[in-house]
């Protein structure tokens with residue numbers, strides 16, 4: 001049997017009986033894919049691992065707690081033979097052969113009539129890798145090939161454009177705080193497949209260098225916007241490129257919906273009838289403090305964190321932020337776009353009851369090579385920003401969490 005290569009095929013098991021003999025580690029590894037395929041699974045085994053037992057408890061499989069018995073495979077379309085008893089496995093194999101049921105053997109690939117490939121999934125395709133003959137079987141090698149292909153497709157280093165299924169439109173992709181490794185797998189893949197990328201100055205700029213030269217990269221800040229507002233110019237560019245049938249990625253820093261005007265773009269695209277996908281990103285509001293050793297919550301210290309925009313000062317009539325109420329909160333305040341206004345913010349928080357000694361950390365250019373953390377207190381922060389020349393982009397963290405990490409530094413007095 002081993003002289004010829006195995007013939008690869010995809011089994012459509014929905015509602016079809018699959019019998020699994022043995023409830024150990026092999027069954028535990030294989031069952032999720034059989035369940036996902038919609039198979040009607042009968043497990044025959046006196047024992048099962050806790051995970052397999054949980055699948056039975058959840059009604060995903062039927063479990064008969066007993067050893068294999070002749071006749072168990074009569075109604076099966078497919079069988080997985082994986083008991084610890086070689087003699088029972090041999091009898092089950094013989095029964096499978098008689099009933100012409102394809103069967104996998106965990107203990108003896110040579111005696112199996114089917115082999116399980118190393119499989120992985122990536123957006124609508126299953127990658128399955130099989131060795132050509134039983135003697136040369138090297139499960140680690142097939143798994144490594146599977147991993148390389150799946151990883152490559154996921155992170156965009158292996159580019160396989162969706163020629164047949166690709167729908168033109170716009171993907172609004174959150175690029176994360178700046179480190180190119182902190183974009184999502186889906187975001188990176190969409191970037192690799194894009195015809196046009198419209199970017200901001202924040203976010204993972206290093207990723208742009210990796211794009212193929214055929215990709216048109218447009219800096220949103222440099223779009224000509226004449227009588228239009230900048231945001232309208234961006235919306236119009238997204239719509240125009242999409243109407244030309246191009247795959248457009250709108251790459252934004254952090255998450256598109258955290259002070260990113262993402263929904264304005266979604267609305268404009270929807271009004272123009274352009275399909276739009278939103279890919280969340282890691283927001284700087286949590287990740288930048290974390291990268292500087294500051295947890296936004298900590299047991300016994302802060303049970304809440306509030307993310308606030310500081311782009312409008314507290315005494316400005318356009319402000320929508322209730323600073324007096326924020327001063328009364330005991331948890332963490334995270335301020336974005338607040339470098340220019342932090343002096344007035346600190347004054348307001350102190351005036352409404354926050355202690356002047358409340359710790360403050362400013363984290364500039366978090367997660368990038370230029371990351372820098374400066375510590376202060378509410379009383380000293382305005383002066384510290386000046387003397388230390390703190391510049392945007394920076395995330396400002398106010399609260400006791402600033403002092404809990406091992407990298408906390410003494411505030412500048």
Ligand SMILES: C[S@@+](CC[C@H](N)C(=O)[O-])C[C@H]1O[C@@H](n2cnc3c(N)ncnc32)[C@H](O)[C@@H]1O
Pocket residue numbers: 177178202203252253254255256257258259260282283284285288335336337338363364365366367368392393394395396
């Ligand atoms: C217009 S908001 C966009 C926020 C973004 N959508 C997010 O979820 O992170 C820009 C502000 O985010 C913060 N920010 C973004 N990336 C940063 C980084 N790498 N380091 C420090 N602050 C950052 C700064 O406060 C900056 O002024």
